[in-house]
Amino acid sequence: MRELIKSWKTVPSLAVLAGLFVAPLSLLFVVSFWSKKLFRVVPDFVFDGYQKALVSYWDVGLNTLAIAISTGIITTTIAFFFAFFIRFKAGRYGDILLFISLVTLFGGYLVKIYAWKSILGLEGILNTALIGLGIVSEPLGALLYNRGSVATALTHFLLPIAVLPIVASMRNIQDITLEAGRDLGAGPVRILLGVVLPQCRAGIIAAFAFSFLIAAGDYITPLFLGGTDGAMIGMFIASQFSIRFDWPLGSAMAFLTMFSCLTVVLIARLAIVRGRK
Amino acid sequence: MVNDRGNQLNQKDSPLVRLRDLSKSFGRVEAVKSINLDIKSRDFLAILGPSGCGKTTLLRLIGGFAEPSNGTIEIGGNDVTRLGPERRPTNMVFQGYGLFPHMTVRENIAYGLKIQKVSQSEREQRVDDVIGLVRLEELADRGTGELSGGQQQRAALARAIVMRPQVLLLDEPLAALDLKLRQAMQEELRRIHNEIGGTFVFVTHDQGEALALSNRIAVMDEGNIVQEGGPEDIYASPESRFVSTFIGEANILSGRRQNSVVTLAAGLDLPSSSGPDGAVILVIRPEAVQILSDNSQVDVRTEGTIVDKVYLGAYVRFQIQLSSDEFITANVPTLNLSKEYFSGDRIAVGWAGKDHRILMDS
Numbered sequence: 001m002r003e004l005i006k007s008w009k010t011v012p013s014l015a016v017l018a019g020l021f022v023a024p025l026s027l028l029f030v031v032s033f034w035s036k037k038l039f040r041v042v043p044d045f046v047f048d049g050y051q052k053a054l055v056s057y058w059d060v061g062l063n064t065l066a067i068a069i070s071t072g073i074i075t076t077t078i079a080f081f082f083a084f085f086i087r088f089k090a091g092r093y094g095d096i097l098l099f100i101s102l103v104t105l106f107g108g109y110l111v112k113i114y115a116w117k118s119i120l121g122l123e124g125i126l127n128t129a130l131i132g133l134g135i136v137s138e139p140l141g142a143l144l145y146n147r148g149s150v151a152t153a154l155t156h157f158l159l160p161i162a163v164l165p166i167v168a169s170m171r172n173i174q175d176i177t178l179e180a181g182r183d184l185g186a187g188p189v190r191i192l193l194g195v196v197l198p199q200c201r202a203g204i205i206a207a208f209a210f211s212f213l214i215a216a217g218d219y220i221t222p223l224f225l226g227g228t229d230g231a232m233i234g235m236f237i238a239s240q241f242s243i244r245f246d247w248p249l250g251s252a253m254a255f256l257t258m259f260s261c262l263t264v265v266l267i268a269r270l271a272i273v274r275g276r277k
Numbered sequence: 278m279v280n281d282r283g284n285q286l287n288q289k290d291s292p293l294v295r296l297r298d299l300s301k302s303f304g305r306v307e308a309v310k311s312i313n314l315d316i317k318s319r320d321f322l323a324i325l326g327p328s329g330c331g332k333t334t335l336l337r338l339i340g341g342f343a344e345p346s347n348g349t350i351e352i353g354g355n356d357v358t359r360l361g362p363e364r365r366p367t368n369m370v371f372q373g374y375g376l377f378p379h380m381t382v383r384e385n386i387a388y389g390l391k392i393q394k395v396s397q398s399e400r401e402q403r404v405d406d407v408i409g410l411v412r413l414e415e416l417a418d419r420g421t422g423e424l425s426g427g428q429q430q431r432a433a434l435a436r437a438i439v440m441r442p443q444v445l446l447l448d449e450p451l452a453a454l455d456l457k458l459r460q461a462m463q464e465e466l467r468r469i470h471n472e473i474g475g476t477f478v479f480v481t482h483d484q485g486e487a488l489a490l491s492n493r494i495a496v497m498d499e500g501n502i503v504q505e506g507g508p509e510d511i512y513a514s515p516e517s518r519f520v521s522t523f524i525g526e527a528n529i530l531s532g533r534r535q536n537s538v539v540t541l542a543a544g545l546d547l548p549s550s551s552g553p554d555g556a557v558i559l560v561i562r563p564e565a566v567q568i569l570s571d572n573s574q575v576d577v578r579t580e581g582t583i584v585d586k587v588y589l590g591a592y593v594r595f596q597i598q599l600s601s602d603e604f605i606t607a608n609v610p611t612l613n614l615s616k617e618y619f620s621g622d623r624i625a626v627g628w629a630g631k632d633h634r635i636l637m638d639s
């Protein structure tokens with residue numbers, strides 16, 4: 001009887017989960033097998049969507065993974081050092097620093113995109129400075145509209161999201177384990193990689209998963225900063241739903257992207273856990 | 278212990294560790310105040326003092342975990358004052374153990390040797406040796422999270438002694454253990470010190486532990502070392518009220534010295550060897566106080582009333598009120614009691630003059 005009441009209590013949260021997560025996904029999954037007839041979409045069971053997605057968008061898909069993986073790795077690496085500083089070096093200023101980095105997270109996504117546009121653009125701050133210093137004579141066009149500019153802006157935006165789980169898992173590390181490491185002769189690099197990192201693997205995995213997944217799903221940043229080189233799959237999925245009304249193709253692309261991303265996260269997780277010497 | 282690292286040239290008698298005018302402040306708190314201390318090779322030194330007196334800070338200074346505000350530290354004839362812990366011939370057993378949770382017991386113990394690039398065969402040999410020494414054979418391949426407090430303690434000890442440090446530092450190594458385990462570990466520590474013969478410096482607030490384990494004791498109070506010596510010296514000849522009451526039990530009677538005569542508030546005149554005039558205290562251990570039958574001859578004799586009596590098996594503990602309204606405790610061996618005494622009895626008490634100490638009242 002108790003058990004029954006207990007399990008009843010989970011019903012609301014299960015309902016929320018079903019409503020927000022399972023239902024739309026299932027709907028999308030079903031639609032991905034429908035077929036598109038000229039101006040309308042009809043229920044069906046065909047693989048046209050998947051075929052079209054793989055044939056026409058494989059290059060954008062790979063580009064997306066490349067940008068998202070590098071964004072994830074760079075973001076997680078910077079976040080690790082930043083979190084280390086907050087947790088072990090900043091003393092009582094650590095919390096203030098963390099707070100500031102969280103506030104900048106909510107400092108606006110578009111603001112950051114425009115900021116990078118004005119830094120990297122033809123008449124941007126960087127080019128002006130380079131010309132002013134006499135390092136180049138012509139403004140560099142290659143700074144903007146490529147994978148690098150997208151990854152840079154995404155890293156800037158995602159950094160606080162990646163710092164948070166790493167700081168959280170570093171809070172559980174006892175300070176004396178670092179002192180014990182030094183006592184046994186370990187230098188700073190050994191301490192960082194051999195004592196600190198293995199103790200915050202969970203946070204690092206979470207940080208990579210967050211930053212990679214958000215980067216892979218983003219379609220605004222590549223739209224503004226990506227040009228053709230930096231194009232990402234999210235832009236094309238969005239347009240299947242909004243402009244082209246090819247829902248089966250959009251759904252199939254979404255599922256393929258999701259599947260690839262989960263594979264990457266699982267591999268990353270395996271690599272980090274295996275990294276255990 | 279074989280000292281792999283360090284200077285073999287220094288003479289036999291010169292101290293292994295030499296602290297000179299060592300001090301450490303945290304902001305306005307002076308945790309350690311100008312300490313001078315010599316530690317000889319093979320010493321088992323206890324740094325003993327109440328909580329907050331600066332013991333951990335002193336140990337961390339020796340280990341290199343904190344930089345002194347002033348003064349110098351020499352180990353084996355080398356000035357190590359500015360060196361970090363990774364470059365000192367010391368190893369520390371931390372109060373909270375500080376075992377690496379992501380490694381097994383064996384990996385924890387091998388960690389320092391790996392960094393030193395000790396060859397694999399020697400490493401395995403040395404790790405196995407210390408695992409045997411601390412009796413963790415059965416648990417060597419477990420994670421540290423699966424160990425009890427006492428086992429973690431022993432793993433931390435093994436991880437430090439496998440490095441064969443010139444000086445092994447232990448911060449309240451037994452404080453977290455329950456009484457029985459603590460006594461067992463005390464014996465283990467003594468045995469290990471005998472077997473490997475190194476120099477141990479350990480911090481404790483437990484005077485019983487300090488007396489039981491060490492061959493030298495440095496008593497700390499408010500950042501200073503107030504007395505240093507062998508356990509017997511410290512117990513028999515405390516040099517201050519603090520030391521006499523902190524180590525063992527002591528009766529303190531107040532008095533004044535004038536013209537080489539000490540007059541106690543309890544109505545006694547004692548001839549006193551030289552000393553400045555002024556307020557003094559007389560320190561006498563409870564086990565030195567006797568209850569006197571009429572004809573017994575002692576150097577110091579006075580009268581009092583028994584206010585409390587507790588039978589403790591091997592001895593009986595009396596609380597006696599003196600004419601000054603001061604109380605004195607006497608632990609009288611049960612076998613020495615010639616008759617039965619009761620609360621309220623008027624009795625004569627006394628002791629041999631060599632058993633008390635007269636100190637300036639600070």
Ligand SMILES: Nc1ncnc2c1ncn2[C@@H]1O[C@H](COP(=O)(O)OP(=O)(O)O)[C@@H](O)[C@H]1O
Nearest residue numbers: 303306308326327328329330331332333334335
């Ligand atoms: N890192 C620190 N920052 C500020 N004050 C400290 C620090 N470490 C110790 N203290 C202060 O120094 C004094 C001595 O501390 P400690 O050496 O830990 O004493 P013990 O080990 O004898 O209990 C205490 O008053 C303590 O509050």
Ligand SMILES: [Mg+2]
Nearest residue numbers: 332333334449
């Ligand atoms: Mg302490």
